[in-house]
Amino acid sequence: MRIEQEIPPGCRPECPAGLSQSRKVVYAAIVANVAIAISKFVAAGMTGSAAMLAEGVHSAVDTGNEFLLLLGMKHSEKPPDEWHPFGYGKVLYFWALIVALSVFSLGGGISIYHGVVALRNLPALEDPTWNYVVLTLAALFEGYSWNKSRKELNERRRTDESLWQAVRRSKDASVFTVFIEDSAALIGIAVASSGIWLGHQFHNPYIDPVASVIIGLVLVAAAFALARETGGLLVGESIDRDQILKLKEMISSEPAVEKVGHLLTMQLGPDHVLLTAAVRFRRGLGINELEQAIDRLECAIKAEYPSVHHIFLETGSFRSSFRS
Known part of the structure; x- marks a missing residue:
């Protein structure tokens, strides 16, 4: 015998506030990434830096990814119907998985490809001042977005677990996707800055393209982390x-x-x-x-x-x- 009882009226849960908070995290990431992508592409065009161009591609891909997350969040809120009696909540996990594939192919793949091309046709070293200005601004914007997602994760984090354990346990793909993306972006900014500085310090044009390849590898690692988390939720995680x-x-x-x-x-x-x-x-x-x-x-x-x-x-x- 199987029993499913209607939820007693006094026990019906309130509409969760987590969804609106998650949307705020995604909006913050969109604003930050749009501003960062434009400034990085301008700086890359002015200085010819392969690492800066890789960073610009990364930020542009992140911006598109956040819009995909918003699309997933909107469709996941649709009420249950005859064909989907348990609702559309997993639509968010589907789009989060698409985001992981996008980070892997568009972000990581293009950054690695561009770095390899630049190694074959080394660009001339130019004044890096604009690169440093843009990367500093990018770090501030990314830091703001990263901090918003970190705070949201901290709200749900248990006292005995680390932030990464909170990411692994989280079921809100929109929040942990932004957190992982922004973490990869901050690492990428650090790599790009180091590559540009070392290249000019040692007058070595190879270091900057190598930094682009490293940024691509960081994005590939982030993509695998995202795919692992969202894939488990999509197939029915407990x-x-x-x-x-x-x-x-x-x-x-x-x-x-x-x-x-x-x-x-x-x-x-x-x-x-x-x-x-x-x-x-x-x-x-x-x-x-x-x-x-x-x-x-x-x-x-x-x-x-x-x-x-x-x-x-x-x-x-x-x-x-x-x-x-």
Whole structure:
């Protein structure tokens, strides 16, 4: 027997504020990247720096990626319908995966290609002053955007985990995508600055194109990190183990529950989780008592985990779940 109860009115979760905060993070990244891309391309044209051109391509790709994230966020908010009864939350993960592929091919690939071409046809060293001015401005803009995403991650970070662990645990692809992109951008700015400075310091035209290749490799690494995180969410990642154990404890603590078998969850969106559990209720419960017990369980789960939107309690498969 499988039971899915309507969420009691007093237990319906409020509309999550996380989505609007995530959108602010993406808007900040768009503003920063547009300003940075324009200034980098102007500086690259004036100085002929391969590293600066690679950085300009990187910022232009990042700008397009943020618009893709906004597109994914908009479509993920569509209400459930006949063909998508659990909603469209995973659309955001699809577009985040496209962003990862874009960073890999357009950002990393073009930067590496341009660096290799520049190594074959070395550009003449020119006055790097504008490069330093633009890179300083880029660092300020990127730092602002990076700090916005960092603050949002810190809001969700547990006291015993690092920022990278918070990224790994996060289910909001828009926030951790901006954070990873901006982290790669700040590393790229540092590499570009070092390449330009060392090239002029040692009068060596090879260093600048090598910096472009290194920037491309940094972007490839960022793309793999993004693909790993978004790919797991797209194919049906569960909530983390600690939350699953706590949910089991909550259900087991209900007086009407005798035992809890398997408990499965799936992330359907940043703030949208499906939960199914094999539960054995005490024998002899009346229909009213059973309904009240289910209502109590759902209210307790909603109070602790507002992102759980669908709760299925299975009793028919209880024995088989314990055998497995």
